[in-house]
Amino acid sequence: MAEAAHAPSHAAGAPHSATGIDSRKLLMWIFLASECLFFGALISTYLIFKGDIPFPPASFIADHLHGGEVTGWFPSDRIGPDGTEYAGVLNIPVTSASTFVLLMSSVAMVLAVFGAQNGRPKMMKTWLFATMLLGILFLGFQVFEFHEFGAEGLNLSTNQFGASFFVLTGFHGAHVTVGVLMLGSILIGSMRRTGLGPDSGFHVETVGLYWHFVDVVWIVIFTIIYLIPA
Amino acid sequence: MATAAGALAPPAVQAPSGVWSWLTTVDHKRIGTLYGISGMSFFVLGGIEALLIRSQLAVPNGDVVDADRFNALFSMHALTMIFLGVMPLGAAFFNWLVPLMIGARDVAFPRLNALSYWFFLAGALMLNASWLPGDAPDTGWFAYAPLTEAPFSTGRAMDFYTVSLIILGTSSLIASLNFIVTIINLRAPGLTMFRLPVFVWMTMIVSWLLVLSLPVLTVGLVQLYFDRNFTTNFFIQEGGGDPILWQHIFWIFGHPEVYVLILPAMGIVSEVLPTFARKPLFGYAAVVFAGVAIAVLGFAVWSHHMFTTGLGPVPRVVFSATTMTIAVPTGVKIFNWLGTLYGGNIRFTTSMYFAVAFIATFTIGGISGVMHASPPIDSQQQDTYFIVAHLHYVLFGGAIMGIFSGIYYWFPKFTGRFLSESIGKLHFWLFFIGMNLTFFPMHFLGVSGMPRRIYTYDAGFGWETWNFVATVGAFTIAAGMLTFIWNFFRSLREEPNAPDNPWDAPTLEWATSSPPPEHDFDAVPLVRARDPLWHDRDNGLAQPEADPNEHIHLPPPSYYPLLIAVGFALMGIGALSHLAVLALGVVVVVYGVWGWVLEPTGPEPAAGAH
Amino acid sequence: MSVESGHAAGAHERSHPTVRQYLLIGLLLTLITVVELIASYSDLGSLLIPILFVLSAVKFAVVIAYFMHLRFEDALLTRIFVVGFVLASAILISLLALFWTDGAISNR
Numbered sequence: 001m002a003e004a005a006h007a008p009s010h011a012a013g014a015p016h017s018a019t020g021i022d023s024r025k026l027l028m029w030i031f032l033a034s035e036c037l038f039f040g041a042l043i044s045t046y047l048i049f050k051g052d053i054p055f056p057p058a059s060f061i062a063d064h065l066h067g068g069e070v071t072g073w074f075p076s077d078r079i080g081p082d083g084t085e086y087a088g089v090l091n092i093p094v095t096s097a098s099t100f101v102l103l104m105s106s107v108a109m110v111l112a113v114f115g116a117q118n119g120r121p122k123m124m125k126t127w128l129f130a131t132m133l134l135g136i137l138f139l140g141f142q143v144f145e146f147h148e149f150g151a152e153g154l155n156l157s158t159n160q161f162g163a164s165f166f167v168l169t170g171f172h173g174a175h176v177t178v179g180v181l182m183l184g185s186i187l188i189g190s191m192r193r194t195g196l197g198p199d200s201g202f203h204v205e206t207v208g209l210y211w212h213f214v215d216v217v218w219i220v221i222f223t224i225i226y227l228i229p230a
Numbered sequence: 231m232a233t234a235a236g237a238l239a240p241p242a243v244q245a246p247s248g249v250w251s252w253l254t255t256v257d258h259k260r261i262g263t264l265y266g267i268s269g270m271s272f273f274v275l276g277g278i279e280a281l282l283i284r285s286q287l288a289v290p291n292g293d294v295v296d297a298d299r300f301n302a303l304f305s306m307h308a309l310t311m312i313f314l315g316v317m318p319l320g321a322a323f324f325n326w327l328v329p330l331m332i333g334a335r336d337v338a339f340p341r342l343n344a345l346s347y348w349f350f351l352a353g354a355l356m357l358n359a360s361w362l363p364g365d366a367p368d369t370g371w372f373a374y375a376p377l378t379e380a381p382f383s384t385g386r387a388m389d390f391y392t393v394s395l396i397i398l399g400t401s402s403l404i405a406s407l408n409f410i411v412t413i414i415n416l417r418a419p420g421l422t423m424f425r426l427p428v429f430v431w432m433t434m435i436v437s438w439l440l441v442l443s444l445p446v447l448t449v450g451l452v453q454l455y456f457d458r459n460f461t462t463n464f465f466i467q468e469g470g471g472d473p474i475l476w477q478h479i480f481w482i483f484g485h486p487e488v489y490v491l492i493l494p495a496m497g498i499v500s501e502v503l504p505t506f507a508r509k510p511l512f513g514y515a516a517v518v519f520a521g522v523a524i525a526v527l528g529f530a531v532w533s534h535h536m537f538t539t540g541l542g543p544v545p546r547v548v549f550s551a552t553t554m555t556i557a558v559p560t561g562v563k564i565f566n567w568l569g570t571l572y573g574g575n576i577r578f579t580t581s582m583y584f585a586v587a588f589i590a591t592f593t594i595g596g597i598s599g600v601m602h603a604s605p606p607i608d609s610q611q612q613d614t615y616f617i618v619a620h621l622h623y624v625l626f627g628g629a630i631m632g633i634f635s636g637i638y639y640w641f642p643k644f645t646g647r648f649l650s651e652s653i654g655k656l657h658f659w660l661f662f663i664g665m666n667l668t669f670f671p672m673h674f675l676g677v678s679g680m681p682r683r684i685y686t687y688d689a690g691f692g693w694e695t696w697n698f699v700a701t702v703g704a705f706t707i708a709a710g711m712l713t714f715i716w717n718f719f720r721s722l723r724e725e726p727n728a729p730d731n732p733w734d735a736p737t738l739e740w741a742t743s744s745p746p747p748e749h750d751f752d753a754v755p756l757v758r759a760r761d762p763l764w765h766d767r768d769n770g771l772a773q774p775e776a777d778p779n780e781h782i783h784l785p786p787p788s789y790y791p792l793l794i795a796v797g798f799a800l801m802g803i804g805a806l807s808h809l810a811v812l813a814l815g816v817v818v819v820v821y822g823v824w825g826w827v828l829e830p831t832g833p834e835p836a837a838g839a840h
Numbered sequence: 841m842s843v844e845s846g847h848a849a850g851a852h853e854r855s856h857p858t859v860r861q862y863l864l865i866g867l868l869l870t871l872i873t874v875v876e877l878i879a880s881y882s883d884l885g886s887l888l889i890p891i892l893f894v895l896s897a898v899k900f901a902v903v904i905a906y907f908m909h910l911r912f913e914d915a916l917l918t919r920i921f922v923v924g925f926v927l928a929s930a931i932l933i934s935l936l937a938l939f940w941t942d943g944a945i946s947n948r
Contacts (some may be wrong), residue, residue, distance in 0.1 A: 017415040021914050023338045026411050029917045030441060033924025034403065038445035040928030041479060044935045045453065045464065048475065096877050100870065107866035110907050114859060157461035160470045167456060185824070205909075212908045216900055223896040227880040228889055414916075442927055478938065482931060529927060533938070545938055 028206050032213050039217050042168045043224060049160035055080055056159070064153040072153020075161055076229060089149050092226055098141035099222050102176075105134035106215045109208045116196075116204035124204060125190055131211065132183045135176055142173045165225065172221060175214045182207045246787075254787035256340035257748060261347050262325030263644070269318030272354060273630075276310035277711060279303050281704055284668075288701035290689040300685035301368035302387075306361075308371035309391075312491065313398050314354045316625065319633050320494035321350075321402075324409055324433045326644060330739035330746065331427045333418025333755040338411040340785045341826060346405035348795030353397035356802055360390035367391040370683065372480055372535075373454070375465030375473040380458050386806060392455040393802045399444045399451075400798070406437035406444075413437075418738070420757035424518070427737045428511060431518050432497030435525045439486040439493075442529070447483035450476060455805070474539060481532035489528045491625060492592075493521060495632025496563060499585045502635050503567055505735040506582040507574025510761055513566040520559035520566075527556040537605040538612045546605045553603035557596065564593055579733075580654030584635035587662050591627025595620055598673065613683075616676025622669040626707075634661070634714070639733070646726025646744045653717040660710030667703025671696035736761035741773060749784055752776035785831055794822035857906055865906050872899050 017023055056064075056073045061084065064072050069087040076088035108130040115123030146166070149155075154162045186207055190196050196203050255261060283303050286294040295303065325343065329336050337343050360366045365387040369377045378388045413426070413434045453464040454476065463469025465476045504511045511517060533541060533549040541549075567589050576582070598620035602608045611617055634657075641649045680693050687693055731740035741763055742751050753776040759765035766773065797818030804812025857865070876895050879888060905911040910918050 018417045018421075019415055019914065019916060021415065021916065023411050023415045025913075026415060026917070026920075027339070027407055029920050030407050030410055033921050034407075034441045034445050036921075036924035036928040037442050037931070038449060040932050041446045041449035041482075044932045045449070045475065045479075047932070047936055048472075048939045049470070054470065092877070092880065096873065099873060103869050103873065104866065106869075106903060106907050107862060110862045111859065114856075114862070117856075156456065157463065157469070160463065163456070163462035163464060163471075167453065167462070171452075181820075185827070189827075209908055212903055216903050219896055219899050219903070223876070223892050227876055227892050229880075438923075442924065446931070472939075475939075478935060529931070541938070542941060 022202065024202070024206060025209075028209050032209065035213065035217075039168075039172070039220070042164075042171060043220065046164040046168050047224065049164050050075075053159055053161050055084075060153070060158075066152075072149065073159060073161075075165075075225070087152075089152055089154050090226055091145070091148070094141065095145065095222065095226050098138050098145075099218065101134050101141065102138045102215050102218050105131050105138065106212050108134055109211045113201070113205050113208045117201035121190065121195065121200075124200070125187065128183055128187045128190070128204070132180055132187065135180045135183065135211075139173060139176055139180070142169065142176075146170075168221065169225070172214070172217055175217070179207070179211050179214050182210065251787065253792050254344075254789045256336070256344050256785050256787055256791070258325045258329050258336050258340065258343060259644075259746065259748075259750075261343050262322045262327075264347050265318045265325060265350070266322035268351060268354065269315055269322055272310050272314035273316075273319065274711065274715075275358070276307050276315050277708060279307035279310065281708055283307060284701040284704040286685060287687075287697050289698065290687055290694060292686050295685070297685040298368065301683070302361075302366040304683055305367045305370050306358075309357060309367065311625070312371065312487070313395070314357070316491050316629050316633070317402065318350060320436070320491075321346075321405060323429070323494060323498065323633075323636055323640070324405075324436075326640065327739055328409060328412060328430055328433055329416070330742065330750055331430050331737055332413065332416060332421055333738050333751065333757065334412065334416040335750045335754075335782070336785065337408050338416055339408050341788050341791050342404055342408050344788070344791035345794060346401045346408065348792050349397055349401035349404065349798060352795050352799035352802070353394045353401060356397060356799065357390060357394035360387060360394075365390060372484065373476075374480075375454070375457075375471075375476040376467065378454060378458075378476075379466055383458075388458060389455065389806050392451040392458075393805050396448060396451050397798060397802050399448055402440050403444045406440040409433055409437045410441065418755050418757055424515070425757055425760045425762070427497075428500035428514065428517055428521075429494075429497035432493045432500070432521055435521050436490050436493050439490050439525050439528065443483045443486040443490075446479055450479035450483070453479070474536070477536050477539065478532070481535045482529070484535065485532040486525070486528045488624075489524055491629050492632075493524070495588065495629045495636075496521070498632045498636035498639070499567065499588050500563075501735075501737065502581050502585040502639050503570045504761075505639070505733050506577045506579055506585070507571050508577070508734075509570065509574045510736070510764070511566065512569030512572075513562075514760065516562055517566050520562040523559035524556060527552060527559070531556055534603060534608070537608045550603055550605055554600065557600050557603070560596055564589060564596075579638065580649070580651055580658055581635045581638035583655065583658045583662075584631050584638065587658070588628060588631040588635060591623055591631060591662075591665065594670075595623025595625075595627055598623065611676060613681055614676035615672040615680045615682060618682055619669050619672035619676060622665070622672070626665050626669065631661070631665075634658075640739075641721070642728035642732050643739055643744050643746075645722065646728045647721050647724045648728060648732070649717050649721045653713060653720070657710050657713040657717060660706055660713055664703050664706030664708075664710055667706055668700045669703070671699050671703075675700075731763065736764040738762055749782045788826070788829060790822050790826040790829060794819055794826070797822055856909075856912065862906075865902060869899055869902065 019026075053074060056070065060073065061070050064070050066087075069085045071087045072089060074086045074088050075090045078086040078088065080086065108127045112124050112127035112131055115121065115125075115127060146169075149162075154165075156163050156166050186196065186203060189203075190200065252260060252264070255264075282295060283300065286292045286300055286303075325337075328334075357367075363386070365385045367373070367387045367390060369383060369388065369391075373388065373391060376382060378391075413430055417426070453462070456462040457464050457466060457471075463471040465471045465473050467473060500511055500517060530552040531549055533545055534553045537546055537549070571586070598616065602611055602617065602620060638649050638654055641647070675693055675696050678692055680687065680691070680697075687697075726745070728744040730743055732744070733740070738755050738757070739746075741755055753774045755762070756774050758771065765771070797815045797820075800815030800818060801812050802815070804810070804815050872895050876892055879891055879895075882888075884891065904921070910921065
């Protein structure tokens with residue numbers, strides 16, 4: 001369905017708007033502003049507890065001693081005052097790969113929007129599908145990571161790092177999941193006879209805004225949790 | 231029901247009747263009515279809770295209720311009044327008035343609007359369902375850790391609390407998003423931001439406060455839920471957490487929330503005073519900017535609720551300074567209202583009584599508030615009845631008086647009938663005398679050391695007299711409420727023949743019939759100045775004629791908002807019981823969202839509906 | 841705020857990046873991430889955190905401005921997002937200041 005390449009947010013039938021901005025786009029941006037507060041509070045909690053994780057009790061050390069190191073307690077490697085070695089749970093190379101995957105999903109998303117706004121439905125569908133796959137792959141990395149951490153002994157109740165880490169990244173993952181569902185819905189919708197309707201560029205763009213925001217939140221999380229040392 | 235100017239207007243479509251039409255409505259006027267009836271009902275419930283509290287405290291060693299029940303009563307009284315009373319009553323006015331005041335035919339997203347209401351109702355019912363298993367929240371509306379944590383709150387009261395507030399918060403968030411977009415984008419031609427009625431400005435400011443503060447509360451509620459159900463230790467000291475973190479997170483939401491409670495009433499009063507003083511609001515721009523300033527500063531004062539928690543001298547100084555600063559824009563508004571009255575040709579209607587009394591009683595509450603802003607003084611006042619006095623002067627003397635002013639003012643517009651002025655004045659005096667009798671003595675009680683949240687007290691502290699007086703005052707308020715309810719039902723039995731603009735008011739909602747037709751305006755108004763109707767009247771201008779050939783498309787009703795709310799409620803119930811119920815709720819929500827997205831909304835693809 | 845009836849087609853859409861530009865931006869984001877990784881493994885001492893902060897801020901801004909198209913949209917949308925972002929940052933900084941007094945959580 002060919003559309004004017006220069007006016008994606010003024011699709012046919014978009015209602016009167018005193019500012020010229022499509023109301024749905026305006027809604028999405030205000031929502032994203034509120035999401036800054038949501039993730040800001042979760043990140044604040046993480047940072048408040050970070051760097052002040054006490055050493056574990058002896059019972060924990062006894063249960064989690066593997067190959068001379070205590071696992072499942074600290075984010076990164078540490079040596080205790082008594083010489084005990086602690087192996088950090090964070091796996092930066094693996095998480096860098098998942099970060100790269102999410103970044104590439106944003107590139108794919110932007111190409112899907114480009115296809116939708118320039119009347120190239122095949123391009124749109126291909127890149128929507130790619131975005132979805134990359135998003136699912138990212139979620140796979142998260143599931144793997146959560147499972148690994150759990151196996152090493154870190155869970156919600158272990159210590160403050162565990163609690164704040166899992167809640168922060170867990171909610172981010174939940175947001176990614178919602179995004180994947182939205183992408184899937186748009187993709188299925190686009191495969192109908194009527195496609196996504198005359199407003200297809202707009203719908204894809206709106207989902208894209210959400211998707212990029214979730215990526216942007218991950219940029220912050222990745223830096224704060226993984227790159228900045230305790 | 232079309233106006234004279236719209237004699238050639240398209241025929242007024244009779245609004246559908248019947249329960250299903252109400253369950254599927256997306257009409258802002260009906261949604262406003264739903265919020266209003268609900269809000270008023272829960273206000274009465276909160277009042278009954280207050281009467282039980284006051285009965286228990288009327289005399290020393292009272293035995294009306296036991297300590298546990300008392301704790302639940304004062305907690306639920308606050309939660310009910312704040313989230314189920316004042317906020318929905320505000321939403322009732324937002325819904326009814328904002329589209330009309332900006333010359334629009336509905337809000338930007340009518341189905342989302344309905345969704346907000348049904349989410350509200352779900353959260354309200356869930357919160358009160360906690361009474362049934364005897365598990366009503368009983369740790370105060372602010373739910374301080376560690377009392378709220380598993381070792382100390384062993385029932386499910388705090389899980390009812392977290393889940394219900396998450397549902398209620400989602401409702402308010404969705405509504406706020408809707409109103410911001412509506413006010414920015416759906417204004418009639420000529421209606422610039424600085425020609426907006428102050429009430430619309432206040433709606434926008436309140437919506438921004440909620441959009442930015444609710445997410446923080448949500449995080450805190452999630453963390454508390456996780457502490458209680460998934461063995462995290464966010465607020466549990468023994469596990470490495472910090473109870474003070476809860477307080478910060480709660481009050482970062484909680485303080486903007488109190489401005490959410492008062493600003494709608496300030497907006498109402500800013501509309502009522504000019505009408506009945508027969509002169510424009512004094513210092514419109516100052517009042518608007520003051521509202522914005524209050525909202526911005528409102529995010530910078532939260533720790534004044536925590537002066538006695540050992541914050542340290544620097545935080546105390548900073549938050550004390552910001553709190554005192556916020557008194558300035560508040561004072562600006564008060565002086566502007568006085569300036570509106572000064573030199574005016576005052577008509578003392580019941581609505582005006584409430585609005586003028588608002589200025590007095592809210593100011594008293596503001597003065598005690600400024601006292602609390604000083605940490606040394608607050609160290610005496612914190613957790614005493616002095617604070618109870620302050621908060622009730624600003625919330626009852628402020629928000630409630632303002633809301634009733636609005637009810638008497640706009641009742642003709644909403645129903646086509648007038649509330650009786652004589653019964654109204656009786657109602658007013660019972661409220662005014664009652665509230666001062668109830669809450670003024672609490673200043674004395676606080677200063678003489680009576681702590682908050684005690685279920686009884688011994689004789690001999692010197693608290694007997696004022697407690698008794700306060701209880702008499704509370705029952706006086708109750709008499710006033712009964713008077714209002716009598717007035718309300720009596721008035722509804724009258725013929726609906728109120729004119730379009732019985733008060734000769736200046737704003738656009740008075741440019742259409744009372745009540746408005748389903749499509750609000752026969753012709754979209756043209757706004758040439760602030761106070762458009764006065765401007766038109768004084769310059770001999772008329773509004774545009776309706777186009778008889780115009781087909782006004784209204785968004786069709788939908789049951790998906792109700793369905794999605796049912797699904798969300800199931801998710802909440804599941805969070806309190808079984809994962810299977812939660813999963814079912816998710817399925818219902820997803821099904822509802824799909825149905826919503828695919829639902830046709832009329833001839834134009836996106837005529838304001840989403 | 842000016843009032844326009846209906847569409848102002850093109851008024852707010854000054855230009856769109858091309859596919860090539862999007863891919864270049866993707867490459868830039870990847871490169872910055874690589875630099876961040878190298879930095880986190882290097883011994884940069886107290887310079888590490890500011891460097892990481894700046895690099896992430898650049899990635900953040902680039903995704904918002906170009907991928908989310910904010911640079912080409914009505915300024916109102918930018919202001920709206922900035923309000924949320926600035927408030928969240930201010931609250932975060934305030935909370936850290938309140939909790940990190942004397943380098944430790946005060947209630948331990």
